[in-house]
Amino acid sequence: MENTKYMNPYLAGVLLGLILLVTIFITGRGLGASGAMKSVVVDAMTVVAPEHAANSEFYSKYNASHPGGSVKNWLFIEVIGVAIGGFLSGLLSNRLGFKIDRGARIGNKTRLIAAFAGGSLFGIGAQFGRGCTSGAALSGMAVMSAGGFLTMMAIFGTGYALAFIFRKMWI
Amino acid sequence: MISPLVPNFINSEISLVVALIVGIAFGFILEQAGFSSSKRLAGLFYGYDFVVLRVFFTAAATAMTGLILLSYFGVINLGLIYINPTFIYSALIGGAIMGAGFIIGGFCPGTSVCAAAIGKLDALLFVAGVTFGALIFGEIYPFIKEILTAGSLGDLMVYDALGMSRGFFAFVLVAFAITAFVITSYIENRVNGKAASLLSFKPGKSKAIIGFALIIAFALIFMPDKKSRALTNLSEMNPEMLKSEIEMIDSDELAMWLISECRDIHVIDVRNEENFKRNNVPGAVNIPFNSLSEAEWRTELSKTDRTNIFYGIDSEEALKAAMLSKILGDNSEAYALNGGFDDFKTTILDIALVDASKIPADKYKFRKNANVKLAEIRKNSAAKPKPKKKEQKISGGC
Numbered sequence: 001m002e003n004t005k006y007m008n009p010y011l012a013g014v015l016l017g018l019i020l021l022v023t024i025f026i027t028g029r030g031l032g033a034s035g036a037m038k039s040v041v042v043d044a045m046t047v048v049a050p051e052h053a054a055n056s057e058f059y060s061k062y063n064a065s066h067p068g069g070s071v072k073n074w075l076f077i078e079v080i081g082v083a084i085g086g087f088l089s090g091l092l093s094n095r096l097g098f099k100i101d102r103g104a105r106i107g108n109k110t111r112l113i114a115a116f117a118g119g120s121l122f123g124i125g126a127q128f129g130r131g132c133t134s135g136a137a138l139s140g141m142a143v144m145s146a147g148g149f150l151t152m153m154a155i156f157g158t159g160y161a162l163a164f165i166f167r168k169m170w171i
Numbered sequence: 172m173i174s175p176l177v178p179n180f181i182n183s184e185i186s187l188v189v190a191l192i193v194g195i196a197f198g199f200i201l202e203q204a205g206f207s208s209s210k211r212l213a214g215l216f217y218g219y220d221f222v223v224l225r226v227f228f229t230a231a232a233t234a235m236t237g238l239i240l241l242s243y244f245g246v247i248n249l250g251l252i253y254i255n256p257t258f259i260y261s262a263l264i265g266g267a268i269m270g271a272g273f274i275i276g277g278f279c280p281g282t283s284v285c286a287a288a289i290g291k292l293d294a295l296l297f298v299a300g301v302t303f304g305a306l307i308f309g310e311i312y313p314f315i316k317e318i319l320t321a322g323s324l325g326d327l328m329v330y331d332a333l334g335m336s337r338g339f340f341a342f343v344l345v346a347f348a349i350t351a352f353v354i355t356s357y358i359e360n361r362v363n364g365k366a367a368s369l370l371s372f373k374p375g376k377s378k379a380i381i382g383f384a385l386i387i388a389f390a391l392i393f394m395p396d397k398k399s400r401a402l403t404n405l406s407e408m409n410p411e412m413l414k415s416e417i418e419m420i421d422s423d424e425l426a427m428w429l430i431s432e433c434r435d436i437h438v439i440d441v442r443n444e445e446n447f448k449r450n451n452v453p454g455a456v457n458i459p460f461n462s463l464s465e466a467e468w469r470t471e472l473s474k475t476d477r478t479n480i481f482y483g484i485d486s487e488e489a490l491k492a493a494m495l496s497k498i499l500g501d502n503s504e505a506y507a508l509n510g511g512f513d514d515f516k517t518t519i520l521d522i523a524l525v526d527a528s529k530i531p532a533d534k535y536k537f538r539k540n541a542n543v544k545l546a547e548i549r550k551n552s553a554a555k556p557k558p559k560k561k562e563q564k565i566s567g568g569c
Binding site: 006007009010012013014015016017018019020021022023024025026027028029030031032033034036037038040041042045050056057058059072074075077078079080081082083084085086087088089090093094095096097098099100101102103110112115116117118119120122123124125126127128129130131132133134135136137138139140141142143144145146147148149150151152153154155156157158159160161162163166167169170171 | 269
């Protein structure tokens with residue numbers, strides 16, 4: 001199976017920007033991603049430990065502002081869409097298949113542990129930053145929020161600062 | 172119909188359908204752009220692949236430019252959209268933790284979902300990690316709560332923070348992005364061992380698009396927002412033109428409307444606060460002319476079942492205020508009071524000082540009667556709490 005080439009990045013950027021623009025036009029706010037995971041965590045906690053969820057501000061506040069749980073959560077539904085869209089694109093371009101992307105110098109196990117660890121950090125960071133690369137940086141920059149630019153610079157700045165330490169994982 | 176469409180034009184069920192559709196489009200483009208490969212994403216930090224930078228900056232610049240254009244044409248109310256609030260410490264701490272997560276995990280949350288969908292197992296673990304991270308945060312939340320809200324700067328706009336005009340900042344950003352595209356192409360070629368010169372930047376078919384982007388970006392500098400455009404239009408109108416656009420009422424009519432309660436009227440005093448406090452039309456609210464164009468008043472002045480009556484120091488100020496409200500797209504019917512506040516004061520409020528023989532008896536009787544009723548209205552309205560002036564913003568949160 002021959003992989004189809006990736007889209008021209010500038011074209012992809014313009015299309016992505018237009019999708020973001022339409023989203024803001026219709027809903028009054030931008031795209032997001034990490035909010036979906038938060039919504040799942042809050043739902044799970046509400047089911048598993050309802051007392052804890054009711055007493056802890058983090059969960060109770062979220063439940064109060066997002067009634068109906070994940071199935072009625074805008075960001076959760078959006079991220080379900082992201083998965084569907086990604087799958088359709090992979091299907092169309094012959095990129096479906098189980099695979100682990102990693103640098104040549106590390107094994108699969110290391111890569112998977114690093115992916116989980118990196119994801120955990122991102123999950124924590126996104127809560128601090130009130131959004132991730134999509135919700136805080138990209139959407140924040142589009143609406144010209146100072147916080148959006150600040151978060152973007154902190155994400156990429158730290159990435160570069162730590163790149164040397166973690167170079168073995170990628171190059 | 173002015174954007175945003177939620178919650179006034181679209182209900183929450185349809186909004187979820189919109190979520191699914193834009194999500195699919197978002198995921199599709201992310202995958203097509205190559206964001207489903209952690210190796211490509213991490214390339215940004217090692218100089219072998221800058222695809223993230225290209226897509227990310229192009230997308231942010233496109234959406235930003237689009238928003239400025241839509242606001243210029245008055246189809247979107249930028250005052251109503253969600254502006255990510257700025258909290259210095261949590262933005263920096265969160266950004267730094269996310270940066271570490273990016274270089275270690277090779278994804279960000281959105282791209283990991285998209286990559287997991289085509290079978291990338293590392294992405295699947297990243298998604299699990301993000302979920303786990305949110306749980307950790309939920310559990311440590313009581314201990315770090317203070318950091319989250321420290322250094323709050325509210326809805327600070329980046330161009331205000333930098334002391335630039337909005338249009339100029341937009342231009343600088345687009346110019347910066349294009350410069351970055353050229354330089355990173357050069358770096359990319361060097362790192363990948365290709366012959367490199369700054370001229371080897373090949374945006375392919377997008378050359379025309381980039382040229383177009385630059386032209387639009389340049390135009391943004393000179394593009395005033397809707398507010399300043401409205402004020403310019405207004406300054407070009409003379410009193411005669413204003414009178415042909417705005418209907419005027421006199422003090423007797425205003426008193427009649429106030430006491431009869433047959434129609435819902437909203438009386439707006441556009442004089443300064445000092446004048447307003449000294450004396451005013453009973454039941455009136457004070458929106459000084461200088462702040463009339465601010466976004467926070469739009470909802471209050473746009474109720475279709477209510478009639479706005481503007482009054483000022485004189486007829487002209489009232490006419491200008493009513494016209495400005497009309498230009499800014501307020502939906503309420505607007506009238507201007509002829510003669511200014513002083514006319515209303517001498518005619519109605521100070522009727523006791525008037526020599527009754529100088530005006531027709533029925534008029535005098537009406538004004539006397541109105542005066543008494545208005546005193547009651549003033550008493551009642553003083554007891555009522557002040558109207559909420561801030562309109563509800565779209566709440567966000569990722």
